[in-house]
Amino acid sequence: MTYRLLIALLTAAMALMFVVALLVGPAKLDVVNSLMALFGHGNQAAVLVMQEIRLPRAILGMTIGATLGLSGAALQGYLRNPLADPGVLGISASASLGAVLALYTGLAAISSLALPLGAMVGAVISVVLIQALAGSYTGTLSLILSGVAVGSFASAATMLALNLSPNPFASLEIVFWMLGSLSDRSMEHVGLAVPFMAVGWVALVASARGLDALTLGGDVANTLGANVGRVRSLVVIGVAVAVGGATSVAGSIGFVGLVVPHILRPLVGQWPSRLLLASALGGASLVLAADVAVRMIAPGRDIKIGVLTALIGAPFFVWLVMKTRRQMP
């Protein structure tokens, strides 16, 4: 399969899932009425459902999925490790901590901006910390270790916040948010998260050629004319900004960044640069599909999308580890 055909198919799949995501929901609307309501025609309730509930949800599903797929592909390329994921660098955990602190302190109740900004601040602080810990050394081991340290600390602090939570309702809110969900998101959330994600995408896409050069390691990349330090900054900052934006509105949706690049890698001839766009499109389709699935499996029960991706993703991760182990001598 050629690269162009693959991209065309993935784009078509994403567009299809986007339309399906718009058409599925507890409100019983048929296809024609749904689509008319989307553009402001038909009865007011239907217009409200389509424009205020389903459209932002579908847009967020698509952009957050793209962010997770793209971030996973970029991190795997940069770290030269198929097990890398935005979670590895502790960025997701730090974004979670920022958001949980916003909930815990009650700031989130005062302003709807507090939660996303908290997540973003958490992600950015984690990147600054990781960069400081890892130093200017361009190796990947120190980066991973710093990420693990920062991530563990962030998780512990999140648990502490949960531990000290003033009332059961606050804990419930924190837990539900940590599960990851796309329900009840508005256009305000879209306006808040999408610009950050877009900035992250630009940084990640700019790292593409550097990732190809890194195929044979940092030293060879250097002698191929790549600026390894710059590639590293682009990847780490791009992931922080994009994942911070995504996590801020949807909580943590795990394993998408792990699964999608792994499945698509053989289809792009293993090229790290080509994997970026393919994984963004694949991630968007996967999150949209998962969000449709949670609505269809148990309508009215509000199963969290993060729970579904983890249920599918964790066994996949185990399989991947076992496969990697078999390949090692």
Place this chain on the structure above:
Amino acid sequence: MTVLQFDNVSVRFASRTILDRIGLEIASGEVVGVIGPNGAGKTTLIKAGLGLWPATGEIRLDGRPFGELSRRERARLVAYVPQERDVVWEMAVASLVSLGRLPYGSSLRAGGADRAVVAQAMNDMDIADFGERTVSELSVGERARVLMARALAQDTPLLLADEPASGLDPEHQIRLLALLRRRAGKGQAIVVTLHDLQAAARWCDRLILMQQGRIVADGPPLAVLTEARIAEVYNCAAFVGADDRGPIIIPTGLADPEA
């Protein structure tokens, strides 16, 4: 023509001196073997020549001071083959070799001229038939040649290879070194670090013997590898001779078992 020049080059790490005031010149068309015991500074010498280790003194590539060259200019003057042969992604051999075209702005969309260089590099390393296979399907010796071809595809006047023959059986070692020799015959300067003294003496035009960060001897193989010097630098007794096929150098035991 001189392609690489070291003038009073030193590398220090913490309080240790790894390279001590090195001076050398490498000319096009020669195969230079860098030899010496473990820790003599061979790898650091290679890495200093690539700008991978910060060094004092002056290093010139193609007559121009290293610091004045842009990343891309450097990448078009010197290529590198590291000792490690791990390849993470299951890329096809032809794709892997085409990575060498990155300094010219192309790899994925390798056009006519780039493709010809890639094909030539694969031919020169005798791997033209492997194009569609992946690296994990190859033997260690074949993989070494693929990684060498990747560096040759950079089409540079100078190639620096760190232990390219390590871990190879005699057949693949001879094949690799003979192919490098042939490549040098077309005008490329090739510098390789080696541990096998016999292979170094047989396949290199010139040897640079290092000990504790210094160059102890530099010249034709049989002038560098005398019995006395092998005893002094390696603490090995050795048989040194030659026949019509070239030098014969065999370490036979320790020179001073008490040392």
